[in-house]
Amino acid sequence: MIREMTRADFEAFWPTFSAVIKAQETYAYRSDMTLDEAYQIWCELPAKTYVWQEGDQILGSYYLKANAMGPGDHICNCGYMVSEQARGQGLATKLCQHSQDIARELGFQAMQFNAVVSSNEVAVKLWQKLGFSILGTVPNAYRHGRLGLVDCHIMYKSLA
Amino acid sequence: MIREMTRADFEAFWPTFSAVIKAQETYAYRSDMTLDEAYQIWCELPAKTYVWQEGDQILGSYYLKANAMGPGDHICNCGYMVSEQARGQGLATKLCQHSQDIARELGFQAMQFNAVVSSNEVAVKLWQKLGFSILGTVPNAYRHGRLGLVDCHIMYKSLA
Numbered sequence: 001m002i003r004e005m006t007r008a009d010f011e012a013f014w015p016t017f018s019a020v021i022k023a024q025e026t027y028a029y030r031s032d033m034t035l036d037e038a039y040q041i042w043c044e045l046p047a048k049t050y051v052w053q054e055g056d057q058i059l060g061s062y063y064l065k066a067n068a069m070g071p072g073d074h075i076c077n078c079g080y081m082v083s084e085q086a087r088g089q090g091l092a093t094k095l096c097q098h099s100q101d102i103a104r105e106l107g108f109q110a111m112q113f114n115a116v117v118s119s120n121e122v123a124v125k126l127w128q129k130l131g132f133s134i135l136g137t138v139p140n141a142y143r144h145g146r147l148g149l150v151d152c153h154i155m156y157k158s159l160a
Numbered sequence: 161m162i163r164e165m166t167r168a169d170f171e172a173f174w175p176t177f178s179a180v181i182k183a184q185e186t187y188a189y190r191s192d193m194t195l196d197e198a199y200q201i202w203c204e205l206p207a208k209t210y211v212w213q214e215g216d217q218i219l220g221s222y223y224l225k226a227n228a229m230g231p232g233d234h235i236c237n238c239g240y241m242v243s244e245q246a247r248g249q250g251l252a253t254k255l256c257q258h259s260q261d262i263a264r265e266l267g268f269q270a271m272q273f274n275a276v277v278s279s280n281e282v283a284v285k286l287w288q289k290l291g292f293s294i295l296g297t298v299p300n301a302y303r304h305g306r307l308g309l310v311d312c313h314i315m316y317k318s319l320a
């Protein structure tokens with residue numbers, strides 16, 4: 001059900017990815033990003049990218065990468081996306097728990113999210129429930145598609 | 161005295177850059193980074209990179225880039241380096257003030273430093289004096305060359 005993402009998976013997932021970036025409510029990605037640019041950012045630059053598949057449907061995906069280089073590369077960063085039809089069913093929780101297991105396997109000591117959009121209350125509450133805390137809040141860091149400028153939280157969890 | 165950095169400038173500045181990354185006390189760059197890798201990160205990926213020259217000496221440099229993409233690209237990020245012989249003479253202040261002017265010209269609304277190593281007290285105090293505040297602190301985020309794991313501050317200044 002969960003496995004590493006292929007190019008074909010990403011193409012199948014593109015309608016979800018595209019809808020997420022077009023909405024401009026959660027990710028700091030350009031809304032007019034092409035499939036190739038998105039594939040590079042989501043699948044090629046990260047250390048690992050996984051998909052959650054049920055039947056022939058790709059319902060969710062996440063990437064995992066070091067959040068900094070050199071003497072900062074022991075903390076990882078992840079991003080998660082769930083297709084609209086699969087929301088509210090606990091899939092983000094499963095993806096996040098899987099990512100923590102993989103991060104530990106790869107030797108990371110903590111996980112950091114650099115820009116959790118504060119108006120995305122479902123995500124903020126979910127990450128808190130999963131053990132992440134808000135380290136700080138960057139004022140007006142995100143130009144939300146409907147709300148204008150909103151704050152972003154930096155969230156963190158030790159994996160020790 | 162201050163102008164955009166060329167490849168030749170970077171090569172002249174390399175002894176300073178190399179000493180900084182070898183020390184592992186301030187930047188999250190691999191200590192064995194090559195000149196070409198460093199040039200790409202310091203001069204090619206950023207929007208702008210400047211040098212401070214006195215006579216035939218390159219005494220300092222900084223880069224300026226967007227800190228995030230798309231709906232987050234109105235906040236910039238900078239990094240500064242000063243050669244050992246020029247430290248304690250106010251050059252970092254001049255570089256930081258210049259970078260704020262350039263950032264405003266380019267339309268950025270704020271400046272964010274993602275990982276100011278907490279043991280680098282001179283830098284933390286200087287940024288605070290120049291109007292930056294600590295938004296949060298990431299525990300054990302940096303493997304310091306002499307001190308082991310130390311915290312990093314996220315620092316921020318509105319340019320409005």
